[in-house]
Amino acid sequence: MLHSDSCKLPLLPLFWCNNKKPHLFDFICRACTTLEPATSYYVCVTCGDQFHKECIGSPLEFKHPSYPSLSLQLYSPPSDRVFCSCCQKRIDGLNYYSPTNNFTLHLFCAFKPIPFVIDHPKRHPHPLTIFPKQSFLPCHVCSLIKGHIPTYVCVRCVFVVHQDCIYFPYVIKISRHHHRISYTSSLPSGKWSCGVCRQMVDNDYGAYSCNKCDDYFVHSRCALRRDLWDGIELEGVPEEPEIVVEPFITISDGIILHFSHGHHLKLKISRVYDEKMVCQACILPIYEGGYYSCMDECDFILHETCANAPCKKHHALHPHPLTLTVVTSEYEDNIGRFCCKACQRESCGFVYEDLRGKIGNYRRNKFQLDLRCASVSEPFEYLGHKHLLYLALNPEEEKLAICQICHEREDESSHCRKLNCIECDFVICFRCATLPYKARYQHDKHFLKFYETKEANDHSEWCDACEGRIADLRTRGIYSCNADLRTKGFYSCDDCCTTLHIDCLLGEDMYMKPGHTIMYNMTGFDEHYEKKLRILRNNTLSRPCCSTCGQRCRQKIVFKYKEHHIFCAISCQKHVINYS
Structure with missing residues (x-):
């Protein structure tokens, strides 16, 4: 028996082992990746990989009795985003694959015998018999036609159901609704729309x-999508009231003690714009309205709305509860930052995160949202569109959808989540939807409003900050010296005709906090090292030159590495392998 999967040599022999006692904890089959202990197995003495006898004997190609029209080939998936067409679970090892219709099976699902009759009174009162051929009848449970899935029928009732649909849960909780939902085989008369799509x-x-x-x-x-349902059947499980933890204690009228800060905070009203006054939670300036300021004269400030953000919340983008956490320079083993799963922006502000399985700085489920994205709920009112927006796209549709503002697909914009209009074709990604609709500029006493690039003809042609064209998408100067052209649009004052690119007004790294230290783990020249960056305000008389692109730093902040290296943006420091 020969083996060449993980070893660097072309082919290596596998040796037969026959132990009296099974390996209970250290046996993992390299082919099927299961932890099932075995007494008889094959092992590679060079790399230590182990294989079940049955997995090694899997034919390179075969025809399954339930799928006679498919030619299934033994295949190693290129990524971990492959799911079994039979059991719907993720495949980590070898599988059987049909390239003609993207049909995939676990090794143990491929050889598992399929019962001729299934008696499941809870799903249907009569025994269900397998349909002998590929069925193109719609399933009465999921309403879909799946010709490659074993199908069972009740001839007496003309009832059709897929094998995997027989065992669908009856009571579940999904991220798109605040109550539990239950399966029903009969809907009331009337026209109903799905609460998800x-x-x-x-x-x-x-x-x-x-x-x-x-x-x-x-x-x-x-309802059973992996990104909506947590996989837990709740039938028979009592529903307990959720414990609400308030984010602050009220000391007196207008004075609070917030969980994120050790000093008392006092409520104030913003009257004069100061770009140095930045909310510690969302990292945006205090433009107007109420905000809480530290009474001990430190620079800790929170928007009134951010101070009221709940300590725990459920969000439509994730099936598990999220906990509000303060990001300090020591966060995540001194990384001091996070990347929002919805907008893909890096931030130093407060984060809503899934804490399940977190041990120290290690986490099994890394889902994080910044405060602005966490505040998005259905239906979402976007001021730049006349209709309400929803999270109505399924994962495949979301990959192909193009944001109407930045005009980029998911693969180009690093998997930004998207909202869409169900009355027209309008689509917007979270990165664009969470931009402030109006903002302030230090050289203009009025508010600047956000406009789409197609509205540029009604405003000034040039950006007042970088002096680049507003609507010329062919030039790099549309945003700033370092912008990557991901976000299109601009801000303009209707009274003074002041016009600025998004990055020129808010900054390319708008959620990075001055005075904060972040760290990047770098690998280069066969070595691993840590690069700590201090975030500083770019307020010196002479703007420094970026150590990567060589241009003057135009952003509100700069990133300093050691004593002599300055980067104008995170994108610039990422191109650097090492600095002595």
């Missing part, structure tokens, strides 16, 4: 409904 729900098929809300229904296929 916003498409019509067919009354002839099963769906999930809310017992507390008369008009909330969800397609079965939508």
Whole structure:
């Protein structure tokens, strides 16, 4: 038996082992990646990889009795985003794959015998018999046609169901609704739209409904999406009230003690714009309205709305509860920053994160949202569009959707999540949707409003900061010296005609906090090292030159490495391998 998967040599022999006692803890099959202990197995003495006898004997190609039209080939997936078409679970090792229709099976699912009859009274009162050929009949549970999935029928009731749909859960909790939802095989008469995809729900098929809300229904296929459901069946589990933890203690009228700061904070009203007054939670300036300021004369400031952000919340983008955490320079083993899963911006502000499985600085589930993205809920009112917006796109549609503001797909904008309009074709990514609709500029006493690039003809042609064209998408100067052209649009004052690119007004790294220290783990020249960067205000009389691009730093902040190296943006420091 020969092996060449993980070893660097072309082919290596595998040796047969037959132990009297099974390996209970240290046996992992390299082929199927399961932890099932074995007494008989094959091992590679060079790299230590172990294999089940059954997995080694898997044929390179075979035809499954339930899928006779498919030629299944033994295949090693290039990534961990492959899921079994039978059990719907992720595949980490070898699998059987049909390239003609993207059909994939676990090794153990491929050889698992399929029962001829299934008796499941909870799903259907009569025994269900397997359909002998590929079925192109819609399933009464999920309403989909899956010709490659084993299908069972009840001839007496003309009931059709996929094998995996038979075991669908009955009571679940999804991220898009604040109540539990239950499976029902019969919907009330009327026209209902799905609470997830916003498409019509067919009354002839099963769906999930809310017992507390008369008009909330969800397609079965939508309710069980991995990004919406936590995988827990709640039937028979008592519903306990959620404990609410307040973010602050009220000391007296207008004075609070916030969990994120050790001093008392006093409520004030913003009357004069000062770009140095930055909220510690969202890292945006205090433009107007109420804010809390530290009474001990340190520079800790919070928007009134940010101070009221709950300590725990459920968000539509994640099936598990999120906890509000303060990001300090020691956060995540001194990394001091995080990347928001919705907008993909790096930030030093407060973060909502999934703390499940976190041990020290190690976490198994890394889902993080900044405060602005965490505040987005359905329906979302975007001031630049006349209709309400929803998270109605499924994962495949979201990959292909193009944001109407920045005009980029998911693969180009680092997986930004998107909102869409169900009445027209408008789509906007979280990066653009969470930009401030109006902002202040230090050289203008009025507010500047956000406009799309297509509205540039009604405003000044040039940016007042970088002196580049506003609407010329062919030149790099549209934003700033370091902008990567991901976000298009501009801010303009209707009274003074002041016009600025987004990055020229807010900064390319708008959620980076002055006075903060962040760290990047770098690898170069066969060595691993840490690069600590101090975030400083760019307020010197002479603007420094960037150590990477060589241009004058135009942003409000700069990143300093050691004593003599300055970067004008995070994107510039990422291109640097090492500095002595």
